[in-house]
Amino acid sequence: MTSLQYQTGFCNDWATEALPGALPPGRNSPQACPYGLYAEQLSGTAFTAPRVENRRSWLYRIRPAAAGQTAFTPYEAHGWASRFGDAPTPPEPLRWSPMGLPETATDFIDGVRSWAGNGSPDDLSGVAVHLYAANAxxxxxxxxxxxxxxxxxPQQGRLRLATELGLIDVAPAEIAVIPRGIRFRVELHDDTARGYLLENYGAPLRLPELGPIGSNCLANARDFQTPVAWYEDIDSEYELIAKFGGRLWRASMDHSPLDVVAWHGTHAPYKYELSRFNAVGSISFDHPDPSIFTVLTSPSDTPGTANVDFVVFPPRVLVMQDTFRPPWFHRNVASEFMGLIQGVYDAKTEGFLPGGASLHNCMSAHGPDADTFAKALALDTGKPQYLRDTLAFMFETRRVIHPTAQALDSPLLQKDYLQCWQNLSKRFDPRQP
Incomplete structure (x- = not known):
């Protein structure tokens, strides 16, 4: 993979140019921009959003985004969805095997399958969870x-995200976020690619507050990377696919839309390497809540209750003494969609595979399977436990996550998932305190 240049930090007020002097000095929209460029503002939040939350960037581009484009028409041949809950959502835990790789030429757009979600883009609230698999x-x-x-x-295969604001390479064990409205294309560095895709309808993702943790740990702002300015000046016929109002639309363009020569602002794509997450945990006893693994959060109108949290379970060391170390049995007011990037998840010894997924909705009972429970009881908690071959994540939301019809009807749905808990036999003996 060609080494790319990045700027470090999270949602800084960046300033970057691909040609010297392309950024207008001292003003955002001068009467005439350098190099004959056009000034265009891209706003990802309301104009009057508080300064700390405001996401906007000024783009200096070869043509305005509105130029050289035909009217949109519906694009129907796709697996995307933005309507959830039309069919009854079962309350029991669900789990799926990994999605297969395509056998015919399939790019990212045609390789997406909507799996679950809630809310609506019209309400600016909720999420959609998609899977993708591509070979082109x-x-x-x-x-x-x-x-x-x-x-x-990404779970398998490296991607290049060529965006209006620069190039991002992202590989398994990394994440990348493309803000609302930014135009891009997905290229493959390997023959095939597979992974998960979160579509966030709510407030833009941000770093969580650390509270009593203090000023360090979890995801540090300096470890996020944003691309430098890069552009294409190509006059040729292109197709522009837009997702708008829950549907896909297509239009023709007579040039590449990736023609931003310089930009500055806070509304920009970024990437993050998950190995840089500095996990914290108990060093005495008890198992902390999984919220300590939050990488990014999209807050809701209810303080402390997220529209969605992105949580990662990385390699780590467990040292809690006299404590059941795997995730405990629990029922949760929030809903959890989990994926496995590599290795083995510490609460499931089999059945939950890299590329697979599970859904534990509001108040659905779940926890470690019978085999994991037995091993945890026999563990010597006087010694540290090293979790090395593992990398799982969770999208956790305040609302019920509704699987789509294609997810519920998929042969990947494991009909026997509930069986993993059925060997948890009765252990109660009133004679043995």
Whole structure:
């Protein structure tokens, strides 16, 4: 993979140019921009959002985004969805095997399958969870999402995200976020690619507050990377795919839309390497809540209750004494969609595979399987436990996550998932305190 240049930090007020002097000095929209460029503002939040939450960037581009484009028409041949809950959602835990790789030429747009979600882009609240599998890069077409920002969580295969604001390479064990409205295409560095895709309709993802943890740990702002300015000046026919109002639309363009020569602002794509997450945990006893593994959060209108949290379970050391160390049995007011990037998840010894997924909805009972429970009881908690071969994640939301019809009807759905808890036999003996 070609080494790319990045700027470090999270949502800084960046300033970057691909040609010297392309950024107008001292003003955002001068009467005439350098190099004959056009000034265009891209706003990802309301104009009057508080300064600390405001996401906007000024783009200096070869043509305005509105130029050289035909009217949109519906694009129907796709697996995307933005309506959830039309069919009854079962309350029991669900689990799916990994999605297979395509056998015919399939790019990212046609390789997406909507798996679950809640809320609506119309309400600016909720999420959609998609899976993607592709064996071809996007040729002659680009994409933007007006409904929400997109988080890529690759599980297999490296991607290049060629965006209006620069180039991002993202590999398994990394994530990348493309903000609402930014145009991009997905290229493949390997023959095939597979992974997970979060579509966030709510407030833009941000770093969580650390509270009593203090000023360090979890995801540090300095470890996030944003691309430097890069552009294409190509006059050719392209297809532009837009996701708007829950549907996909297509239009023709007579040039590449990736023609931003310089930009500055806070509304920009970024990537993060999950190995840089500094996990914290108990060093005495008891198992902390999984919220300590939050990488990014999209807050809701209820303080402390997220529209969605992105949580990662990385390699780590467990030292809690006299404590049941795997995730305990629990029922949760929030809903959890989990994926496995590599290795083995510490609460499931089999059945939960890399590329697979599980859904534990509001108040559905779940926890370690019978085999994990037995091993945890026999563990010597006087010694540290090293979890090395593992990398799992969770999208946790305040609302019920409704699987789509294609997810519920999929042969990947494991009909026997509930069996993993059925060997948890009765252990109660009133004679043995």
């Amino acid at each position: 890069g996007m040729q002659g077409r680009h994409f933007y999402n007006a409904d929400g920002e997109l988080m890529f969580v």
